Every structure is written in C-alpha cells, then in structure tokens.
Amino acid sequence: MDGVKRTRLSPEERRAQLIGLGVRMLADRPLEQISVEDIADQAGVSGGLLFHYFASKHDFHLAIVRHTSEEMLAATAPNPDLEPLEILRDATASYVNYVSENRGTYLPLLRGTASSDPDMREVCEETRTEMVRRVVEHLPSLGIEPTSRTELPVRGWIAFVEETTISWLHRPQLSRDELIDLHVAALTSVTDSVESARALSG
Amino acid sequence: MDGVKRTRLSPEERRAQLIGLGVRMLADRPLEQISVEDIADQAGVSGGLLFHYFASKHDFHLAIVRHTSEEMLAATAPNPDLEPLEILRDATASYVNYVSENRGTYLPLLRGTASSDPDMREVCEETRTEMVRRVVEHLPSLGIEPTSRTELPVRGWIAFVEETTISWLHRPQLSRDELIDLHVAALTSVTDSVESARALSG
The missing domain is CATH 1.10.357.10 (Tetracycline Repressor, domain 2)
Structure with missing residues (x-):
C-alpha cells in the first residue's frame, strides 16, 4: 500500500485514522511487532505527531x-x-x-x-x-x-x-x-x- | 532466600534444580521478568553454566x-x-x-x-x-x-x-x-x- 498523502484532518479524524491503520496492520502481524514508525509512515505524519495523539506505544496498542x-x-x-x-x-x-x-x-x-x-x-x-x-x-x-x-x-x-x-x-x-x-x-x-x-x- | 551453595549435581539434577527455581520465582512475578542472572545467582552457578543447560532465555522459559x-x-x-x-x-x-x-x-x-x-x-x-x-x-x-x-x-x-x-x-x-x-x-x-x-x- 502506498503511503497516504498528508491531508488536513481534525484531531478526532486523525486519531481514528491512526487506529484504523494499526487495526489493519494487526491482520498480518502481532501487536508487539507494529511499530509507531510504520504507522506514522502510512498515515503520512511524523512519529512525533503520532505521539501527540497517543502518549506512548503502549497507549497506541491499547487504543487498537x-x-x-x-x-x-x-x-x-x-x-x-x-x-x-x-x-x-x-x-x-x-x-x-x-x-x-x-x-x-x-x-x-x-x-x-x-x-x-x-x-x-x-x-x-x-x-x-x-x-x-x-x-x-x-x-x-x-x-x-x-x-x-x-x-x-x-x-x-x-x-x-x-x-x-x-x-x-x-x-x-x-x-x-x-x-x-x-x-x-x-x-x-x-x-x-x-x-x-x-x-x-x- | 539465601543463595544455594555450589554443590556437585548430575546434569539432570542441575537442570531440574534450575527449572524448580524458575517455577518458584513465577509465583511472584511474570515469566518475562525472570532473568537468567537471578536464577543463576540462586542456584550458585554462573550465567554461562545456565546457558549450558538451556540454549537461550526463551528455552529456559519454555522448560518452566x-x-x-x-x-x-x-x-x-x-x-x-x-x-x-x-x-x-x-x-x-x-x-x-x-x-x-x-x-x-x-x-x-x-x-x-x-x-x-x-x-x-x-x-x-x-x-x-x-x-x-x-x-x-x-x-x-x-x-x-x-x-x-x-x-x-x-x-x-x-x-x-x-x-x-x-x-x-x-x-x-x-x-x-x-x-x-x-x-x-x-x-x-x-x-x-x-x-x-x-x-x-x-
């Protein structure tokens, strides 16, 4: 899948988008192998921005x-x-x-x-x-x-x-x-x- | 509990002793928190000797x-x-x-x-x-x-x-x-x- 273009989303939409990407990745690998970097890449955002929505990798996994x-x-x-x-x-x-x-x-x-x-x-x-x-x-x-x-x-x-x-x-x-x-x-x-x-x- | 004195045990007895120590440690902490070093200390053997009985930490956990x-x-x-x-x-x-x-x-x-x-x-x-x-x-x-x-x-x-x-x-x-x-x-x-x-x- 190609990286998604950086688009303007509301904070809620962005959060939902990131969780959705995590959920789709879970289909082919275990939770502990889903890296924050992969998700950020796919969403077209920086790892730093991802941490703006989820305090930690653990928090992100919990949200998924x-x-x-x-x-x-x-x-x-x-x-x-x-x-x-x-x-x-x-x-x-x-x-x-x-x-x-x-x-x-x-x-x-x-x-x-x-x-x-x-x-x-x-x-x-x-x-x-x-x-x-x-x-x-x-x-x-x-x-x-x-x-x-x-x-x-x-x-x-x-x-x-x-x-x-x-x-x-x-x-x-x-x-x-x-x-x-x-x-x-x-x-x-x-x-x-x-x-x-x-x-x-x- | 005091560390066990270094004693001569057969390979099978030593293996059983190490597993027994691991099992007892599981009573108060999760498997992933049991370190090879703690077990070796308690058994009065070196970490290296422990790896002689179990190829890896993963193998040791599996044996437990x-x-x-x-x-x-x-x-x-x-x-x-x-x-x-x-x-x-x-x-x-x-x-x-x-x-x-x-x-x-x-x-x-x-x-x-x-x-x-x-x-x-x-x-x-x-x-x-x-x-x-x-x-x-x-x-x-x-x-x-x-x-x-x-x-x-x-x-x-x-x-x-x-x-x-x-x-x-x-x-x-x-x-x-x-x-x-x-x-x-x-x-x-x-x-x-x-x-x-x-x-x-x-």
Whole structure:
C-alpha cells in the first residue's frame, strides 16, 4: 500500500485514522511487532505527531485493542426486533462471523485477558463483563431467572464460545449452523447446571 | 532466600534444580521478568553454566512452562480405582486444587495458549490436547459415545472449566463443591448439546 498523502484532518479524524491503520496492520502481524514508525509512515505524519495523539506505544496498542473490542460489541449487539431465542442465535452468529472475519485483530484481544499488562487486562475484562451483562440480562426472556450464582457459568459459557469458535476456524468439524446451535444449546445447559448442582449439593 | 551453595549435581539434577527455581520465582512475578542472572545467582552457578543447560532465555522459559504443564497433568490424572462419575469429579477437584495452589505458575501456561510465540503455543496446545484426549476417552464409561463431533465441545468445556475456576478464585460466588458439581454437570450437558444441535439442524 502506498503511503497516504498528508491531508488536513481534525484531531478526532486523525486519531481514528491512526487506529484504523494499526487495526489493519494487526491482520498480518502481532501487536508487539507494529511499530509507531510504520504507522506514522502510512498515515503520512511524523512519529512525533503520532505521539501527540497517543502518549506512548503502549497507549497506541491499547487504543487498537479498545477499538477492536468496541467493534466486536457493536457487531454482536442484541437485535430487539427478534424473538428471544432468535436474539441469542443472531448474536452468537454475529460473533462467529466477527471472529471469522477479524482473526488477526480479535485474537490479540482474547490474548489480552491473560496479559501481564494490567491496562490491557482491564480493557479485555471490561469487554467480557459487558458480554456477561448482556447475556444475564437476556436470560429471563428465555425462561431462566438469574441468581447471584448465574454470572459464573455465563462467564464460563463465553469462554466456551470463544474456544469452540477459534478451534472451529482451524478445524471445522461441524457446519457453521451446527456450531451456532451448539452455542445456543450450551447456554441453557450450563445455566441450568448451576441450579441442579446446587440442588445436588443442598 | 539465601543463595544455594555450589554443590556437585548430575546434569539432570542441575537442570531440574534450575527449572524448580524458575517455577518458584513465577509465583511472584511474570515469566518475562525472570532473568537468567537471578536464577543463576540462586542456584550458585554462573550465567554461562545456565546457558549450558538451556540454549537461550526463551528455552529456559519454555522448560518452566513445560514443567508446569506436566505437573498439572500428573496432578489431575484419572484415578482408575474410582467409579466413572467419581473419576471425573476427582480429576476436576484436583484441577481446582492445582490452580488454587499454583496460580502464579499456572496462569502463564494458560496465557501461552494465545501467546504470539509459536513454541509456547505448541506446549500449551499439547497440554490442552492431552486434557481433551483424557476426557473423550472417559466419556463411554459415563454413557456418552464420542463421535467425530465430540472433540469440539470437550475443548470448549475445558475452556469453561479454566475460566470458571480462575474467575471463582477472584470472586467465589459458589462453594468449592458447587464449583466442581458445576464442572461435572456441564460436561454431560455440552457433549449432549452437540448431538441435540445435530438433531435440530438435521
């Protein structure tokens, strides 16, 4: 790709442009290999100007991961015009599509949940908390009344969905529809399990 | 801790000692902050000798992660003297105990599954594959016949167990027994889901 000509952009537009370039670069190399100089070159700005928008390389990387997180959450937002079970199915299908189309940018986000960098962990933790909140909020319409014990299996279910989606991209043992059916069926199962586990222990 | 006196050890004992020191250091700092010099000091050997056992810092880190992986697999090995459902329960309980007692060393292993370092990913991938193999092998005794479609939900279940265990360590919303009951109940649910999902799609 040719370097972009130096053009007059508002600070917000410039910031968005720089993040966008970072996100595109993530498609073919890991976050830690994206240099500030490469981005500045592509954007037709100086490295110094880039540091005007992002205090450090770390800040820039954080902005890229935050952008990916927001984009994924927007792509998987529940569609209130559908029936309850279809809302879940549609959001899960959107998640599978998003991960399929954005492996390069999404995998670093997942990696971030276990990152040794506390800022990165925080962004990833916030993303996961929002996913959990959405699912828990939706459960009553599926006939499942959330209790204080529901959050844990829902968090586990999200890890289940992430792992099976990534694993499926590498080795598709099921059709795409079957994968989504598995996600939908597993949510009811695991939220039910916590209550039956309680009954067993009680 | 005082530096260990320089003593005559066989090459294998020395190697094991160095890995053991690395593992203990992981309890209070991330892998990337463990320097070869610190380890050499503690073991009472020169940095040069350490490089005689491990070709590079990267190799040394890999050996630490491999050791943790083997230790976790040994700690969670199925006990054939128990009844089938108890084997699963016992292995899951051992997993929860292992993670509780070894957070510092185990979390970097989990992090490794999404690491940008291919060697690290391979060790973690092998560990996960062995966990999946054990679970799939055990399913028939629980009345579940594995098919080519079973591996994916089992991999997802392992991610479910990891995530709920780590999350539970931070915020225990359930008792330890309830957590283990949840793990046990979830395995049957998700392996069943893939077959019911198939029936739905078919």
